Amino acid sequence: MSDADAGSDSNPYLRAPPTEFDPIDSLSRDEGAKQAELLREAIREHDYRYYVDADPLVSDAAYDALFGRLQDLEDAFDLDTTGSPTSRVGGTPLDELETVEHVAPMLSIDQSTEAEELREFDERVRRTVGEVAYVCEPKFDGLSLEVVYEDGEFVHAATRGDGQRGDDVSAQVKTIPAVPLRLRGDYPETLAVRGEVYMPKPAFADLNRERVEAGDEPFANPRNAAAGTLRNLDPSVVASRPLSIFFYDILDASEMPDTQWESLDDLRDWGLRVADRIERVEDVEGAIDYRNRMQAARDDLDYEIDGTVIKVDSREARERLGEKSRSVRWAFAYKFPARQEVTILRDIVVQVGRTGRLTPVALLDPVDVGGVTVSRATLHNPDEIESLGVAIGDTVRIKRAGDVIPQVVEVVEAGEQHSSARRTESDEDAGGSYEFPDECPVCGSVVDRDGPLAFCSGGLSCPAQREASIGHFAIKSAMDIDGLGGERVSQLVEEGLVESVADLYDLTVEDLEALDGWGETSARNLVESVAESKRPTLDSFLVGLGIPEVGEATARGLAREFGSIDAFPLGSDTDEAEFDAFEAQLQTVDDVGETVAHHIRDFFENEDNRAVVRALLDRGVEPEPVESGGDELDGLTFVVTGTLSVPRSDVTELVERHGGSVTGSVSGNTDYLVVGENPGQSKRDDADERDVPVRDESAFAELLAERGIDYPPA
Missing domain, CATH: 3.30.470.30 (DNA ligase/mRNA capping enzyme)
Known part of the structure; x- marks a missing residue:
């Protein structure tokens, strides 16, 4: 399967190519198409020599002349440009990036x-x-x-x-x-x-x-x-x-x-x-x-x-x-070890994340750290500030962890503010490092401490958490609302159209068309996408709520355990005994230990969070109850290769719900290899070597049907 004469010396545009050409109107369509194909082959070779071999055959000016001639020929004769080097110049802007399944896991x-x-x-x-x-x-x-x-x-x-x-x-x-x-x-x-x-x-x-x-x-x-x-x-x-x-x-x-x-x-x-x-x-x-x-x-x-x-x-x-x-x-x-430099810390600001976590950030005199100008660095949490003993005005050492994220490593020299307040052995009650706030800098709610970490107690009533929670609510693994990126979320919040995720379901095309940067098509697409999100699976809904420590796997476990959103404590008058029972039940879920259970309880114990969930339900959002499943596939391990008619995540959820498991590679413990379109050969070879049964999607569906499981999943 060799490329057709791409490197052949018979191509006149490879070495010492002409840069002046006959007028295009003097060529027939066949002559123009033939010249275009020769130019494409030559330009591919020039790209290879320049970008891969680093040994170009022609000057930049000659390359530009060849490329320009090819564009002129394609335009003049309306030639198909699929695979042509001219397709590199760009194309129609995209509305968003689609998500695709990898051919093989990228671990x-x-x-x-x-x-x-x-x-x-x-x-x-x-x-x-x-x-x-x-x-x-x-x-x-x-x-x-x-x-x-x-x-x-x-x-x-x-x-x-x-x-x-x-x-x-x-x-x-x-x-x-x-x-x-x-x-x-x-x-x-x-x-x-x-x-x-x-x-x-x-x-x-x-x-x-x-x-x-x-x-x-x-x-x-x-x-x-x-x-x-x-x-x-x-x-x-x-x-x-x-x-x-x-x-x-x-x-x-x-x-x-x-x-x-x-x-x-x-x-x-x-x-x-x-x-x-x-x-x-x-x-x-x-x-x-x-x-x-x-x-x-x-x-x-x-x-x-x-x-x-x-x-x-x-x-x-x-x-x-x-x-x-x-x-x-x-x-x-x-x-490599992280690069480090020294600079002066001029101020400390506290940022509020989606989960309410407060992260102190040091504002620095700009300093070059490994070729990158750094003016901000993380201080991680209140305990880190206390451990470093850092205060505004100190000279500090900065490193880029992984050569990417700047962080404060140590205090090199105390500033005047710090020196005057630094503790001494004889004065243990004197001030020292920066004093972390007791109230959220955004909403004024009380700051709760959880070990070394600090959290705003305001929940979804905190504007900072609210804006971040709206963006998270829309992601594909949650409610899958298209067209709701960070800039649009900020715009909707700033314009007062959205104060919580529930307000998304009140948006109208007219509301959105009145905003800068919105047209009828984009407005209608968002409103329709929001409406289509009203029937999520329960685990997707739980992911969308942004509960700390609850990702896709934990959400699936919660959905299987509780079955329905109605099983969660949502009432405005829920008492402590009910939350105690809820927390105890949480700890029966796989991968939910004491700490994760405590985070989930804290989320639902916050009345503002429960009110948002109730508002979503009132607006017609109906998380689909999850059947308890069974043990029909208990002990069976599947590997999937190629593209199936349904997303691989849906297949994984279906198998796990019925007691089986899905892994990424064929081993001696694999019971079946499920093969879709364009499968990877290596997994098939592994299955042959280990005598693992191979099933195409139709046979996989029959295998499930024999055990009373419907496929594809609804």
């Missing part, structure tokens, strides 16, 4: 800055699979991405998201020149690869200079610039910014190589850009030496890295090592 990896923890990782590996070689790679500080090809053609790209699903950023990624729209060489029929989108440091500096000159706020660092750009809904904006990418893993393919080292060679052969500072070492000490050399060289690189990644080379050994729920057991990130 994280364990990490540490300590060599001893890497050695412990190595010991665990060798205990399981014996001696192994490692492939050592830079740990890029960008945005992780899945890119999928079929028959060598770009199909789609998605962000990592939660590891199972991510945002579809295909339109944006197509504009990145280093991402080939067509593969080279002998590529597999289906291919899903993982890479890291980043912004080169010199390009980042130029972009920030342009933003400052235009009066715009500069980006904080290259990673934020890359992430913000890639999620921009206007592909033409993405195309105008200097993003690039490194590819480093094959997630799934119709033919999988035997080692990581071979994988990297294959990626290069297929025209996918791979970093050149990658090494294969024979033991963990070689990996430690590699990391130390990369740390010394990091400032000389034109891209940001925050450590190195050490991967078991053998794929067979990887499969034996397996994975945990969120991370793999065959790779480890050996991070």
Whole structure:
């Protein structure tokens, strides 16, 4: 499956190409189409030579002339531009980013800055699979991405998201020149690869200079610039910014190589850009030496890295090592120490989050920390302030944890305010560090302390919590309301149209059309999306309420235990005995221990929160009761590969509700592999090797029906 003559010398536009062309009106349509195809092949080769090989064949001016000619031909003869290099220039702005299922899970990896923890990782590996070689790679500080090809053609790209699903950023990624729209060489029929989108440091500096000159706020660092750009809904904006990418893993393919080292060679052969500072070492000490050399060289690189990644080379050994729920057991990130600098703390402000947690933030004299200007840093919580003994005016040491999040490490020198109030051994009652407020700085409610943490007791009556709760209420895993991003939520709150999530159900098209930036279509779409959200599943409704410590898994457990929203304490006159019984029942739910149960009780014990829930029910929101399910699938473990007719999360919920489990990889404990469309070959091979029964979706439905379970789930 080789690319058609892309690198052939018979193409006149490869070497010393002409930059002056015959008038287009002198060409027939067939002649124009033939010239356009030659130009496309040449431009793809020039992109590869420039972005992957770093060995361009032509000057920038010659490239621009070829590209311009291709655009003119496509426009003049109305040629199909699917897969053409000209499709990189952007496209119609998107209304929002869709969520897509990954072809294969994009799991994280364990990490540490300590060599001893890497050695412990190595010991665990060798205990399981014996001696192994490692492939050592830079740990890029960008945005992780899945890119999928079929028959060598770009199909789609998605962000990592939660590891199972991510945002579809295909339109944006197509504009990145280093991402080939067509593969080279002998590529597999289906291919899903993982890479890291980043912004080169010199390009980042130029972009920030342009933003400052235009009066715009500069980006904080290259990673934020890359992430913000890639999620921009206007592909033409993405195309105008200097993003690039490194590819480093094959997630799934119709033919999988035997080692990581071979994988990297294959990626290069297929025209996918791979970093050149990658090494294969024979033991963990070689990996430690590699990391130390990369740390010394990091400032000389034109891209940001925050450590190195050490991967078991053998794929067979990887499969034996397996994975945990969120991370793999065959790779480890050996991070660099955080960069640190000293500056003066000028003020402390307290921010209020969605759950009411109060987070103190230090305002600093701007200081450069590892190439990033830092003017704010977290102080974590009241206990951290007391432990540091920090006060306004102190000279403090700042570090960027993971080279991203600035935080205060220690007081280097006390300021005048602090010195005059600092405790002494003879005066233990004297003042010292910054005094944390007893009242919420936003709503004035009493601040409650929970160990080292502080929370506003105002619940959803607190404006800060209210605005954040509205945005959270709308997310896909909750009420799934399209078109309700952060800026629109702020606008609705500022205009007085929405004070709580219940007010969303009172919005009219006329209300929204009267606001800046809204048209009839966008207004009608939001009102319809809100109306369509009135019949959520109970677990989605519980996620939407934003109860501290209640994510999707815990919400499913609560929904199975309580069955209906009516089983929760919602009355205005609910007494303490009822809450005691409620808390006791909570602790019978899987994964709900004493602390989580206490958080859930606190949420429902707040009358303002209960009032919001009652208001939602009064406006016609009807969380669908959850049947108690049963043990029809008790003891059965399923693995799903490919795309089914229903979301994989719905399949997981259905299986779990009836006593079974769904895991991410085939092992000796797997009972069935369920195969949808475009399945991963590696899971099928694993199933064949372990004699695991394979069922397509139809056979899976029959298996469930035999046990009295309806499929697909309603």
